[in-house]
Amino acid sequence: MAEDSTKPDFAMVMASAVHDMKNSLSMLLHSLELISDELPDEMKTSGKVATLQYEAERVNNDLIQLLGVYRLENDKLSVHIDEHYVRDFLEEQAARYEVLFNSRSITLNIECEDDLIGYFDRDMTAGIINNTLTNAARYTHDKITLKAYQEGHNTVFEIADNGAGYPASMCSAPGRIFKGIDFETGSTSLGLYFAYQVARLHKQGDKVGSIALENGGALGGGIFRITLP
Amino acid sequence: MNIKELAALPKTYKKLKFLVVDDFESFRMSVKQMLRAFGAEHIDVCSNGKDAVQKCTFERYDIVLCDHNMGEGQTGQQVLEELRFNKRLKHTSLFILVTAETSKEIVIGTKECQPDGYIAKPITKAVLQKRMDSLILQREALLPINRELDLENYPKAITLCTQEIKKGSRYHNWCHKTLAHLYYKAGDLQHAQKIYEDILNKREIAWARLGLGKVQMGQQKYPDAIDQFKKVITDNQDYVEAYDLLSEAYEKVGKRKEAQVILQQAASISPLAIPRQQHLGELATANQDMEGAISAFKAAVKHSNHSVHDSADNYLNLGRSLCDSSELGDPEKSKEHAEEAINILDKAARKYASDDVTASASLIEARVHKGQDNEAASQAAFTIAESLIDESTVNAETGVEFAKTLYRLGKTDRAEKVLHSLAQRFEDDPSIINSIEELLDEPVSLRQKMKARELNKKGISLFEEGALAKAIDTFKEALKETPKHPALNLNLVQVALKSLEGKAPGNSEIAFLNQTLDNVKHIPSQHRQYKRFVSLSKKVAALSDRVNSHTS
Numbered sequence: 001m002a003e004d005s006t007k008p009d010f011a012m013v014m015a016s017a018v019h020d021m022k023n024s025l026s027m028l029l030h031s032l033e034l035i036s037d038e039l040p041d042e043m044k045t046s047g048k049v050a051t052l053q054y055e056a057e058r059v060n061n062d063l064i065q066l067l068g069v070y071r072l073e074n075d076k077l078s079v080h081i082d083e084h085y086v087r088d089f090l091e092e093q094a095a096r097y098e099v100l101f102n103s104r105s106i107t108l109n110i111e112c113e114d115d116l117i118g119y120f121d122r123d124m125t126a127g128i129i130n131n132t133l134t135n136a137a138r139y140t141h142d143k144i145t146l147k148a149y150q151e152g153h154n155t156v157f158e159i160a161d162n163g164a165g166y167p168a169s170m171c172s173a174p175g176r177i178f179k180g181i182d183f184e185t186g187s188t189s190l191g192l193y194f195a196y197q198v199a200r201l202h203k204q205g206d207k208v209g210s211i212a213l214e215n216g217g218a219l220g221g222g223i224f225r226i227t228l229p
Numbered sequence: 230m231n232i233k234e235l236a237a238l239p240k241t242y243k244k245l246k247f248l249v250v251d252d253f254e255s256f257r258m259s260v261k262q263m264l265r266a267f268g269a270e271h272i273d274v275c276s277n278g279k280d281a282v283q284k285c286t287f288e289r290y291d292i293v294l295c296d297h298n299m300g301e302g303q304t305g306q307q308v309l310e311e312l313r314f315n316k317r318l319k320h321t322s323l324f325i326l327v328t329a330e331t332s333k334e335i336v337i338g339t340k341e342c343q344p345d346g347y348i349a350k351p352i353t354k355a356v357l358q359k360r361m362d363s364l365i366l367q368r369e370a371l372l373p374i375n376r377e378l379d380l381e382n383y384p385k386a387i388t389l390c391t392q393e394i395k396k397g398s399r400y401h402n403w404c405h406k407t408l409a410h411l412y413y414k415a416g417d418l419q420h421a422q423k424i425y426e427d428i429l430n431k432r433e434i435a436w437a438r439l440g441l442g443k444v445q446m447g448q449q450k451y452p453d454a455i456d457q458f459k460k461v462i463t464d465n466q467d468y469v470e471a472y473d474l475l476s477e478a479y480e481k482v483g484k485r486k487e488a489q490v491i492l493q494q495a496a497s498i499s500p501l502a503i504p505r506q507q508h509l510g511e512l513a514t515a516n517q518d519m520e521g522a523i524s525a526f527k528a529a530v531k532h533s534n535h536s537v538h539d540s541a542d543n544y545l546n547l548g549r550s551l552c553d554s555s556e557l558g559d560p561e562k563s564k565e566h567a568e569e570a571i572n573i574l575d576k577a578a579r580k581y582a583s584d585d586v587t588a589s590a591s592l593i594e595a596r597v598h599k600g601q602d603n604e605a606a607s608q609a610a611f612t613i614a615e616s617l618i619d620e621s622t623v624n625a626e627t628g629v630e631f632a633k634t635l636y637r638l639g640k641t642d643r644a645e646k647v648l649h650s651l652a653q654r655f656e657d658d659p660s661i662i663n664s665i666e667e668l669l670d671e672p673v674s675l676r677q678k679m680k681a682r683e684l685n686k687k688g689i690s691l692f693e694e695g696a697l698a699k700a701i702d703t704f705k706e707a708l709k710e711t712p713k714h715p716a717l718n719l720n721l722v723q724v725a726l727k728s729l730e731g732k733a734p735g736n737s738e739i740a741f742l743n744q745t746l747d748n749v750k751h752i753p754s755q756h757r758q759y760k761r762f763v764s765l766s767k768k769v770a771a772l773s774d775r776v777n778s779h780t781s
Contacts, residue, residue, distance in 0.1 A: 020329075028351075080467070092363075
């Protein structure tokens with residue numbers, strides 16, 4: 001392994017920049033938490049703090065996806081499939097958005113059996129769920145359901161809301177979106193592309209993970225589903 | 230987790246001892262605040278790995294939250310590695326790595342040391358609480374089992390695991406994994422095998438497949454084990470432990486080249502693990518792949534800074550392989566390697582400043598200079614070493630190094646004297662005796678060894694083709710490089726005998742055969758060529774009797 005010391009490795013530069021930004025984000029989010037505790041009630045509900053938090057979360061998700069997609073392109077992304085308690089995992093993801101959801105009067109329900117065990121890459125799957133949750137926070141009317149269940153050998157995660165739902169074009173032809181990133185539609189495509197790739201990296205025997213989008217369900221809005229073997 | 234469990238948690242936090250390690254004060258403070266809010270009271274903090282290790286030496290922490298990247302000094306992974314290495318972490322303790330790093334190298338590297346948890350930055354209070362809650366609940370539930378593991382009371386731990394599984398615990402998977410591992414440790418391979426197979430019947434799980442392979446290694450079913458490890462690697466290309474085990478299995482069946490290739494792959498996936506680089510260096514050396522050895526020992530030196538695996542041996546081994554390699558190849562490269570060797574050996578002597586290290590470094594330097602035809606420098610280095618070595622008390626490793634250098638400087642008699650005295654002092658240590666024998670067999674430079682080996686191979690294939698005279702010449706040429714080499718001498722005797730079949734040999738032929746056998750008479754009876762030596766000696770004696778009876 002020859003190392004060319006004169007040429008900086010872009011991945012290294014990016015990784016260390018991301019590392020630095022995440023340290024900052026950590027402090028930023030924590031300070032926000034502390035400040036919001038001290039704020040008078042009318043400020044708490046004004047949504048300004050929540051907006052700050054929402055945007056910080058979005059930056060964090062973008063960073064994860066940016067690095068993820070870069071690694072994907074360079075074949076450096078690998079999954080670490082481990083056993084996890086799904087409910088604990090979902091509660092942890094939901095906890096990130098407590099302040100945000102409260103301030104926007106969004107109720108989040110978790111539907112998952114207590115002892116459900118799933119096999120997946122924790123960080124990557126968390127990235128996908130976080131991204132979908134921030135997305136749902138933007139489009140929902142006031143309800144989001146985070147659901148997980150076992151279906152045969154698969155673990156299925158669903159994030160549903162009572163918003164207007166996904167555009168029909170996205171539901172009917174998700175494959176087309178994954179073929180390339182359409183920058184006009186913004187981060188949604190990048191998030192979906194990343195989710196699709198991460199799902200596909202989850203394999204068990206000859207089965208691979210998949211994602212799907214649809215509208216309707218109990219809440220009547222958009223449903224994002226990721227199925228992992 | 231249920232409501233009852235949750236309600237009891239603040240009390241649990243209260244009785245636990247926490248250590249928070251991070252180089253940023255603001256981060257330490259904010260985590261400390263969060264833990265306090267959860268109910269924790271005993272929280273220590275420190276800002277670097279060295280302090281963390283020291284704190285863990287004097288105090289038993291239940292939970293260590295450690296940042297990975299702490300600027301200069303140890304990383305979180307190295308802290309964990311050192312704590313595990315020195316057995317400063319109990320089974321009942323949790324080590325949780327906090328990191329903003331997502332680079333593959335680091336993620337895999339940290340997973341190798343198996344922290345009990347892994348929390349990604351940014352951390353918010355709500356996230357930390359959820360994560361800590363579930364880790365602490367798990368810790369509480371498994372505490373009785375882990376206590377027995379700490380006491381090394383394995384039968385009790387096995388009983389408790391079995392009970393926990395029967396109870397239908399939510400941690401039954403952890404229990405199955407631990408149980409299989411315990412059976413394996415206790416030597417009950419059958420039970421371990423059954424657990425792994427049961428799990429694999431339900432789902433392909435890497436650790437279970439790996440465990441099954443380990444069981445098969447224990448049963449000496451190496452080809453089966455090789456298949457298991459290969460399958461793990463096909464499904465999980467980054468599972469480095471599987472590479473390590475596959476390499477080990479290849480070594481067991483004598484495929485050292487394959488073992489090296491696999492270990493090289495593991496090292497390129499996870500280059501930060503020092504023991505792997507060290508072993509890779511040794512394997513490459515045994516395979517006479519000096520470039521491979523140099524690059525592995527270089528990595529060991531580079532990454533061992535601040536590590537518990539930091540040792541003078543990394544430097545000395547790098548010096549040795551550079552020295553060997555400076556005696557091969559083109560002159561320019563040879564000079565480059567020689568300079569690098571001197572440089573690294575000087576560094577070792579300065580860094581470790583002990584007589585043993587200085588002596589070994591000087592001995593290797595003396596050989597390097599000799600190879601560059603710099604007699605004065607070689608002699609100077611040798612004199613330094615000589616002044617530091619007391620032949621009657623020298624340790625085995627330095628003693629063998631000493632003999633090797635003596636041979637290289639042409640002081641054959643003294644070299645043999647040193648080796649014989651070492652052999653007496655360490656007669657009960659087979660590995661030392663082995664390295665002494667090896668040196669007695671081939672007290673020559675690597676270049677000569679490689680040339681001799683090449684010629685030996687050629688001689689064997691000439692013999693197989695039936696070109697006996699050519700084979701004899703080739704073996705004779707090889708013996709110019711390694712005159713005492715047992716297998717080579719015996720090959721020559723064997724071929725010579727074959728060429729004499731059906732002929733009436735003269736006295737000169739008999740004398741030649743006896744002389745060749747004489748070259749091997751230094752080998753002791755446990756030597757792997759000894760039986761062959763005895764049988765060939767008998768044949769030569771019989772032939773000699775026949776010749777003598779004819780002439781008398």
